[in-house]
Amino acid sequence: MIDFSQVKAIGLSKIYDISKFDCGDEDLNDFIKNDAFVYQEKKLTTTILFFYEENLIGFLSIAADSLKLNLDEKESYNPTLTVC
DSSP states (O other), rough: OOOGOOOOEEEETSSSSSTTTTSHHHHHIIIIIIHHHHHHHHHHHEEEEEEETTTTEEEEEOOOOOOOOOOHHHHOOOOOOOOO
């Protein structure tokens, strides 16, 4: 059981060893190990690492993007939030 009050959120930095991270999803493991630094350096994402008892237990990468809509699309646009 994790005491979430003890989880530390720290920005991605090369000072942290992420090579042993394994969440059970090969795509996510590959992203954090091979792509996250590159994306962050190119300012495409910001990645936050979550540590519990000095162990990396997860991460969050945030990317901002936008879609340009013409006036017709703007008037009929009905946004919904999708969480994966």
